[in-house]
Each structure stands twice: as structure tokens, then as C-alpha cells.
Amino acid sequence: MASLAAGEYYAHPRNLFWDAVEEAFGVRRSGDYAARVDALNARGIGLWDMIGECIRPGSADAAIVRGSVVANEVAELYRSRPHLQFALCNGKTAARLFARHVVPALDCPVPVTWFSLPSTSPAYAAMPRGERVAVWASTLAAVAASAQASGPKP
Numbered sequence: 001m002a003s004l005a006a007g008e009y010y011a012h013p014r015n016l017f018w019d020a021v022e023e024a025f026g027v028r029r030s031g032d033y034a035a036r037v038d039a040l041n042a043r044g045i046g047l048w049d050m051i052g053e054c055i056r057p058g059s060a061d062a063a064i065v066r067g068s069v070v071a072n073e074v075a076e077l078y079r080s081r082p083h084l085q086f087a088l089c090n091g092k093t094a095a096r097l098f099a100r101h102v103v104p105a106l107d108c109p110v111p112v113t114w115f116s117l118p119s120t121s122p123a124y125a126a127m128p129r130g131e132r133v134a135v136w137a138s139t140l141a142a143v144a145a146s147a148q149a150s151g152p153k154p
Contacts, residue, residue: 091120
């Protein structure tokens with residue numbers, strides 16, 4: 001609920017996403033939210049929720065009411081911006097929804113490579129904190145390096 005209340009991605013203080021960003025790029029977790037997002041964008045990384053609407057009592061992905069998901073136009077985003085190459089799914093639920101709602105609609109000039117990464121949520125305890133941060137940080141750094149190398153194409 002912290003993210004919904006703040007109107008920011010990964011606002012819960014124990015969510016590890018911004019820890020991974022800090023480790024990968026030195027962008028302070030404690031910094032201004034808009035500045036953190038700008039720093040990601042400058043590295044070719046954007047944040048966008050897979051889900052545009054759903055019924056979800058509470059903040060856990062597990063609480064999403066099956067059949068209530070209306071996906072954002074993620075496939076259209078990739079079609080309209082052919083320089084986009086990757087999608088990083090934060091946890092199994094996001095990956096499952098991406099596979100169900102986006103992959104069948106992808107028809108892009110450049111193939112999209114997508115990854116299911118371990119959830120950064122504090123509720124996910126199957127992998128130690130440090131390991132999750134390291135996986136995310138290395139993946140973010142690799143994606144940023146690839147984005148910088150290829151750059152946006154007209």
C-alpha cells in the first residue's frame with residue numbers, strides 16, 4: 001500500500017528495488033523520487049506497471065483477483081518504440097501476467113528479451129536479501145550497458 005499511497009514505484013521502505021538501483025548505478029535510494037526515475041531513464045531504463053487496472057484487496061500481488069486484470073498497453077509501447085529491447089518482470093506474478101497479456105501481442109521489428117527476476121517485495125523470502133539485490137543490480141547494469149551501446153533509433 002505504500003507505493004499506492006505515495007504514487008511511486010517501490011515506495012515501501014523494505015522493497016529492494018531502489019537498493020538494487022543504488023548498487024548498480026550509485027543513485028541514492030534516499031534521493032528524490034523524480035531524480036531517481038530520471039537517473040534510470042538517462043540509462044535507458046523506464047518503469048511501467050504491467051497492470052493498468054485490477055481488483056486487489058491489499059498490496060500483495062497474490063491478492064490480485066484472478067480475471068480482474070486489465071493490462072497496460074505494454075505491447076503497443078514496444079511496437080511504438082522499436083529501440084526497446086528488454087522487459088524485466090519483478091517477480092513470478094509479473095512474469096506470468098507479461099507472458100499472458102503481452103507476449104502474445106508482441107509484434108516488434110526488434111525481438112524483446114524478457115526476464116523474470118526475483119521479487120523485490122519484502123514479502124518474498126525465498127531468496128536472501130543480498131542475493132536479490134545482486135541479481136537485480138547486475139541485470140539493471142547489463143540492460144543499461146546494452147541500451148547505451150545501441151541507443152535509441154529513429
